[in-house]
Amino acid sequence: MDASSHPELFWAIRGGGGNFGVATRFCYQLQPVNGVLGGVLLLPATEDVIAGVMEIADAAPDELSIIGNVMPAPPLPFVPESMHGKLVMMILLCYAGDADAGARAVAPLRALAKPLADLVRPMRYPEIYPPDDPSYHPKAIGKTLFIDRVDRGTASTILDHLHQSDASIRVRKATRSAPCPKPMPCLSNATVP
Numbered sequence: 567m568d569a570s571s572h573p574e575l576f577w578a579i580r581g582g583g584g585n586f587g588v589a590t591r592f593c594y595q596l597q598p599v600n601g602v603l604g605g606v607l608l609l610p611a612t613e614d615v616i617a618g619v620m621e622i623a624d625a626a627p628d629e630l631s632i633i634g635n636v637m638p639a640p641p642l643p644f645v646p647e648s649m650h651g652k653l654v655m656m657i658l659l660c661y662a663g664d665a666d667a668g669a670r671a672v673a674p675l676r677a678l679a680k681p682l683a684d685l686v687r688p689m690r691y692p693e694i695y696p697p698d699d700p701s702y703h704p705k706a707i708g709k710t711l712f713i714d715r716v717d718r719g720t721a722s723t724i725l726d727h728l729h730q731s732d733a734s735i736r737v738r739k740a741t742r743s744a745p746c747p748k749p750m751p752c753l754s755n756a757t758v759p
Contacts, residue, residue, distance in 0.1 A: 575588070599662055599691055601665070601688055601689060601690055601691070602660050602661060602662050602668070602688070602689060602690075602691050602694070603660075603661040603665050603668030603669065603672065603686060603687070603688055603689075604658075604659060604660040604661065604686065604687075604689055604691070604693075604694045605658075605659070605684075605685035605686040605687055605689065605694065606644070606656060606657065606658055606659075606683065606685040606686070607656075607657040607659060607672075607675055607676065607681055607683075607684055607685070607686055608639070608644075608645065608654055608655070608656050608657070608681060608682040608683040608684075609654065609655045609657065609675075609678060609679045609681055609682065610653075610654060610655070610679050610680075610682060611636050611653035611654050611655045611725060611728075612679065612721075612725075613718045613721040613722050613725065614678065614679075614718065614721075615655050615678045615679050615721075616634075616636060616655060616716060616720075616721035616724060616725070617716055617717050617718045617720070617721045618674075618678040619632070619634050619655060619657060619675065619678065620634075620715070620716040622674045622675055622678075626671060627663075627667075627671055629661050629662050629663035629667070629668070629671070630659065630660070630661045630668070630671045630672070631659065631660045631661075631662075632657060632658075632659045632675075633657070633658040633659070634655055634656070634657045634658075635655070635656045635657075636653060636654075636655050636724055636725070636728060637653070637654065637656060637728075638651050638652065638653060638654075638728075639651060639652055639653075639654040639656075639682075644683045644685060645682065645683060646682060646683070649682055653725065653728055653729070654682060657675060658694070659672065659675070659686065660691070660694055662691075665688050672686060
């Protein structure tokens with residue numbers, strides 16, 4: 567493959583940054599899922615929390631999926647106002663299985679630090695993704711980096727880079743100038759310690 571023999575594929579793989587693939591066949595089997603244990607868990611962003619989340623994710627059962635973002639806390643209704651713009655670890659998780667087993671699988675995440683918000687609860691799978699609020703338009707930029715392990719040193723580097731960014735300042739300014747988006751129905755059971 568090169569720019570002259572397959573120009574579209576060549577263009578895609580050069581710009582894909584490692585996230586480009588071509589599927590020639592896809593076979594899947596649907597499984598019934600009555601409900602899941604899922605939602606958002608918001609923890610303070612510390613070296614121990616970041617490294618701990620990664621360790622727990624590595625050891626997690628197949629039924630538990632975790633997406634973790636280290637980011638300035640957005641001005642959402644379930645985020646304590648005192649945390650808006652400060653670095654947090656926002657974890658979106660879903661346990662597809664028995665709710666009691668899910669609670670046991672999620673317990674180590676909750677034990678890493680006192681949650682700033684805990685929206686994890688039994689729900690129907692579609693509730694994990696609430697409907698969009700047309701008045702809320704967050705901007706996000708992601709950079710992909712493939713590494714084998716996130717330890718405390720790597721977590722420290724992540725925090726150092728984010729502290730040097732002006733993203734937290736921009737979130738705090740946006741918080742003062744714009745009201746929080748309206749609470750979404752699935753977030754109404756949030757626990758904010």
